Amino acid sequence: MSPFSRTPRDGSRRDPLLGEALALAAAVSAYGLSYGVLATAAGLSPLVATGSSVVVFAGSAQFAFVGVLAAGGNPLTGALSGVLLNLRYLAFGFAMAPHLPRGSLPRRMLDGHLMIDESVALALAGPRHDLVRRFRLAGLAVGVGWVAATALGAYGGQLLGDPRALGLDAAFPAGFLALLAPWLRSRQGRVAALLGVAIALALTPVAPPGIPVVAAALGAVIALRVPAANRPTDDPTEERP
Amino acid sequence: MTLTLVALGLLAVGSFVLKAAGPVAAAGRELPPRVRAVAELLPAAMLAALVVTQTLGEAGRLVLDARVIGLGAAAVAVALRAPFPVVVLVGAGVTALVRLGGWG
Numbered sequence: 001m002s003p004f005s006r007t008p009r010d011g012s013r014r015d016p017l018l019g020e021a022l023a024l025a026a027a028v029s030a031y032g033l034s035y036g037v038l039a040t041a042a043g044l045s046p047l048v049a050t051g052s053s054v055v056v057f058a059g060s061a062q063f064a065f066v067g068v069l070a071a072g073g074n075p076l077t078g079a080l081s082g083v084l085l086n087l088r089y090l091a092f093g094f095a096m097a098p099h100l101p102r103g104s105l106p107r108r109m110l111d112g113h114l115m116i117d118e119s120v121a122l123a124l125a126g127p128r129h130d131l132v133r134r135f136r137l138a139g140l141a142v143g144v145g146w147v148a149a150t151a152l153g154a155y156g157g158q159l160l161g162d163p164r165a166l167g168l169d170a171a172f173p174a175g176f177l178a179l180l181a182p183w184l185r186s187r188q189g190r191v192a193a194l195l196g197v198a199i200a201l202a203l204t205p206v207a208p209p210g211i212p213v214v215a216a217a218l219g220a221v222i223a224l225r226v227p228a229a230n231r232p233t234d235d236p237t238e239e240r241p
Numbered sequence: 242m243t244l245t246l247v248a249l250g251l252l253a254v255g256s257f258v259l260k261a262a263g264p265v266a267a268a269g270r271e272l273p274p275r276v277r278a279v280a281e282l283l284p285a286a287m288l289a290a291l292v293v294t295q296t297l298g299e300a301g302r303l304v305l306d307a308r309v310i311g312l313g314a315a316a317v318a319v320a321l322r323a324p325f326p327v328v329v330l331v332g333a334g335v336t337a338l339v340r341l342g343g344w345g
């Protein structure tokens with residue numbers, strides 16, 4: 001049971017996963033709308049814009065790509081900055097891999113395609129026995145919302161106005177903060193998080209976008225040297241008695 | 242347009258290789274204990290980095306704007322063990338209110 005969801009006192013257990021996935025999908029969809037608008041404004045046809053959300057399926061990289069296009073830059077530079085932003089998924093992928101089933105190659109590739117911040121965070125913040133279901137459901141919910149919203153924005157124009165006016169740019173860090181919470185209960189988790197914050201803040205003004213979050217992974221390596229005072233259990237979300 | 246489509250194709254392939262490398266190579270495999278220990282802590286470091294870069298970062302700079310207040314409110318919601326959708330709504334809603342008030 002994740003720490004930020006509650007089981008009603010009467011004992012009826014409502015699965016909170018759907019609400020969690022839908023909340024993220026809603027925030028992502030709002031950004032999908034603006035991505036569709038921006039991508040067509042940058043010169044992609046509505047069909048290509050929508051297709052890009054299917055085949056790339058990595059929001060920040062897609063925004064970086066059309067941002068370069070819109071500024072009149074070389075599309076290959078745009079692709080490179082997008083790939084740099086996605087470097088973190090290499091680390092996320094190997095962190096997730098031991099928990100994912102070793103199905104057929106196409107199944108493993110599909111799991112790889114669903115590897116986004118939201119699916120990884122939701123999966124790892126829940127109980128381990130439920131990880132695969134959490135990962136896939138979050139990935140699919142966010143994916144459907146992202147692609148449908150891109151199409152709406154690309155074919156229909158701006159329906160929502162500026163997502164920033166609705167505070168939606170803060171929805172993602174707020175969600176990630178909630179998903180980070182279980183790690184903050186162990187000493188090593190707190191040290192890793194603090195080091196991650198310090199590394200990311202130090203590098204943001206000097207490194208290309210995407211690199212600060214990748215470099216923050218070093219925080220996990222260093223945190224391992226900290227003696228685990230309260231030994232982290234195999235499941236970071238396990239409720240303590 | 243052709244170059245744009247080629248670049249988009251490269252972005253799609255590059256993203257997929259990065260995202261799928263872990264599951265394709267190592268799904269269901271036991272990692273060496275030391276790698277596994279790092280992998281267990283990795284989300285803590287990287288999620289924390291995502292939180293601060295998305296709260297304070299803007300086009301490669303650090304800025305203080307309405308998002309900070311929204312995140313503060315979301316942190317209170319997390320501390321009170323609010324359900325996940327509530328945390329997200331509090332973060333977005335408070336940020337929107339602060340902007341409506343004319344800051345950030």
